[in-house]
Amino acid sequence: MSLTRADVEKVSLLARLRLTPAEIDLFTPQLGAILDYVEQLGRLDTTDVSPMAHAVELTNVFRADELIPSLPREAALVNAPRADGECYLVPAVLGE
Amino acid sequence: MDLTQSTASSLLELLGTGQLTSVELTRHYLDRIATHDARIGAFLRVDADSSLAQARAIDAKRQAGQPVGLLGGLPVAVKDVIAQRGELLTCGSRMLENFRSPYDAGIIERLTAADAVLLGRTNMDEFAMGGSNENSAYFPCRNPWNTACIPGGSSGGAAAAIAADFAPLSIGTDTGGSIRQPAGLCGVTGLKPTYGRVSRYGLVAFASSLDQIGPLAHTARDAALLLQVIAGHDPRDSTSVNAAVPPYSQTVTQPLAGLRLGIVPEHFAAGLDGEVAAAVKSAINVYETLGASVREVELPHAQYAVATYYIIAPCEASSNLARYDGVHYGRRAEMGPLTAELAAERKELLAAGRAADAAKVDNNLVRMYRQSRAEGFGTEVKRRIMIGAYALSAGYYDAYYVKALKVRRLIRQDYDRAFEHVDLIVGPVSPTTAFPIGQKANDPLAMYLDDLYTVSANLAGIGGIAIPCGMSAAGLPIGLQLTAPPFQEDRLLRAAHMFQTATDWHTRRPKM
Numbered sequence: 001m002s003l004t005r006a007d008v009e010k011v012s013l014l015a016r017l018r019l020t021p022a023e024i025d026l027f028t029p030q031l032g033a034i035l036d037y038v039e040q041l042g043r044l045d046t047t048d049v050s051p052m053a054h055a056v057e058l059t060n061v062f063r064a065d066e067l068i069p070s071l072p073r074e075a076a077l078v079n080a081p082r083a084d085g086e087c088y089l090v091p092a093v094l095g096e
Numbered sequence: 097m098d099l100t101q102s103t104a105s106s107l108l109e110l111l112g113t114g115q116l117t118s119v120e121l122t123r124h125y126l127d128r129i130a131t132h133d134a135r136i137g138a139f140l141r142v143d144a145d146s147s148l149a150q151a152r153a154i155d156a157k158r159q160a161g162q163p164v165g166l167l168g169g170l171p172v173a174v175k176d177v178i179a180q181r182g183e184l185l186t187c188g189s190r191m192l193e194n195f196r197s198p199y200d201a202g203i204i205e206r207l208t209a210a211d212a213v214l215l216g217r218t219n220m221d222e223f224a225m226g227g228s229n230e231n232s233a234y235f236p237c238r239n240p241w242n243t244a245c246i247p248g249g250s251s252g253g254a255a256a257a258i259a260a261d262f263a264p265l266s267i268g269t270d271t272g273g274s275i276r277q278p279a280g281l282c283g284v285t286g287l288k289p290t291y292g293r294v295s296r297y298g299l300v301a302f303a304s305s306l307d308q309i310g311p312l313a314h315t316a317r318d319a320a321l322l323l324q325v326i327a328g329h330d331p332r333d334s335t336s337v338n339a340a341v342p343p344y345s346q347t348v349t350q351p352l353a354g355l356r357l358g359i360v361p362e363h364f365a366a367g368l369d370g371e372v373a374a375a376v377k378s379a380i381n382v383y384e385t386l387g388a389s390v391r392e393v394e395l396p397h398a399q400y401a402v403a404t405y406y407i408i409a410p411c412e413a414s415s416n417l418a419r420y421d422g423v424h425y426g427r428r429a430e431m432g433p434l435t436a437e438l439a440a441e442r443k444e445l446l447a448a449g450r451a452a453d454a455a456k457v458d459n460n461l462v463r464m465y466r467q468s469r470a471e472g473f474g475t476e477v478k479r480r481i482m483i484g485a486y487a488l489s490a491g492y493y494d495a496y497y498v499k500a501l502k503v504r505r506l507i508r509q510d511y512d513r514a515f516e517h518v519d520l521i522v523g524p525v526s527p528t529t530a531f532p533i534g535q536k537a538n539d540p541l542a543m544y545l546d547d548l549y550t551v552s553a554n555l556a557g558i559g560g561i562a563i564p565c566g567m568s569a570a571g572l573p574i575g576l577q578l579t580a581p582p583f584q585e586d587r588l589l590r591a592a593h594m595f596q597t598a599t600d601w602h603t604r605r606p607k608m
Binding site: 013020035061078 | 194195196198199290291292305306331334335337397400402403404406407414418421422423424425426427428431435458459460461462463464465466467469470473475478479481482483484485486489495496498499500501502503504505506508540541544554555556557558
């Protein structure tokens with residue numbers, strides 16, 4: 001398969017990345033080559049193989065239902081680019 | 097006192113007998129860093145005041161006759177991907193240039209409790225993505241054996257710090273070889289523990305099902321000491337395994353009788369550099385003289401490991417790195433120019449009669465995300481996010497991601513079968529010695545293919561160790577890799593120590 005510029009542009013929106021035209025020029029063939037390489041997995045018959053998502057296959061790990069302190073709000077907000085002391089601030093999206 | 101050939105174990109003895117104080121030792125390393133690190137670039141930041149204060153407190157404890165922890169005043173360098181309260185945590189990225197950790201990682205608590213001195217934060221490929229340390233957003237790290245060459249990555253700074261003798265112990269992380277490969281290329285010992293052996297709480301996630309924290313040091317004995325401190329269950333990491341930690345530092349010196357080693361013929365196929373092959377083969381001969389038996393084993397799906405890895409790791413990365421949205425923490429683009437730019441784009445499209453296109457222009461929030469991430473991430477990180485987003489997108493998820501997860505199981509089953517016949521598998525760490533900086537910068541796939549011997553252990557979740565086993569004619573270190581069944585770190589360390597009692601590769605140090 002080969003990847004097109006339009007594919008790369010579409011994925012850049014999904015990935016919430018803004019790519020420059022130069023980056024799209026660079027990535028289109030590079031990502032295409034990587035995807036061509038990984039296509040080799042298609043040669044393997046994996047019909048009866050179940051997917052392995054994790055090296056230690058745990059289903060659920062529970063802890064006792066006890067209150068433990070969480071990160072204080074001030075500490076959680078201290079690295080925010082914009083905050084008002086209570087909330088993270090973001091650009092308005094409604095009623096634009 | 098001449099400390100130039102010291103190891104963590106020998107220094108601990110000097111500290112214990114009072115011949116050396118932690119303050120003197122910390123000063124020694126701070127001085128070496130100040131003198132030499134400008135041309136290596138192993139550290140992103142060193143905090144002299146704080147590390148000397150820690151050293152003073154440990155010395156005071158010892159002088160007062162109080163018990164001290166297992167690391168008793170030894171300096172430890174930490175890769176800049178692990179949270180340390182109040183300290184910068186950049187992950188080698190502009191995205192987190194000003195980010196300060198609000199809490200300590202599990203292993204930082206353990207290091208502190210063991211009376212380590214936290215010396216500074218080591219350089220790395222951005223978000224641990226890379227095998228050369230050239231992807232650091234700040235400056236590349238260089239190989240102490242030849243500063244024109246890469247140190248390997250992503251824990252390039254962690255390995256270079258040991259090789260250059262800037263610290264006796266360091267902490268790295270390994271998602272696809274990021275401890276073992278730089279250890280091999282810098283001539284030091286580096287261990288990737290079994291997945292779940294060490295808590296990932298406070299480790300910035302790259303690929304959560306593959307990431308593991310581990311030790312780097314001059315010797316297996318030193319690595320055993322550091323692993324003993326950092327290993328163990330942590331309820332805050334639900335994937336950390338609740339199993340007792342063996343006393344690695346006590347057992348490491350015990351040789352393994354009747355050791356059965358496996359070699360994989362494909363590991364010695366085309367692509368492996370001749371000098372590396374010769375050094376690895378003579379290392380296997382050393383094991384034979386120590387009484388080990390060697391037989392061939394098959395890992396029939398090993399040839400698919402790189403393809404499997406470069407689907408799974410980018411998928412997990414694109415998901416994990418979605419958190420860098422310019423809202424909660426990290427870089428945010430300036431909104432003023434963006435808002436104006438968006439208005440102009442819409443106006444231009446409307447003027448051209450393209451109302452449908454004008455309606456598709458990003459809204460403020462989406463453009464803010466996209467621009468913030470564009471400014472914060474470097475090229476390799478963007479590349480991997482793009483591969484992951486593509487492989488996870490509608491219509492491709494089964495063909496790429498689910499397929500790779502199935503092959504992952506085949507790779508794990510290969511190991512399970514091979515380990516029915518052998519105790520350890522032995523082979524090269526990397527196909528070549530360290531290459532010149534810049535050589536593979538424009539060919540990401542070529543860089544990925546260098547990971548062919550290391551990524552399988554991460555996919556299977558098993559442990560592996562890299563130890564020095566030779567030098568090339570050009571004076572660059574060659575590494576030997578041993579891999580073991582899950583939770584057999586003790587076996588890996590003992591086998592590595594056996595080799596280090598019979599050889600002196602681990603004692604060689606670059607001229608600084």
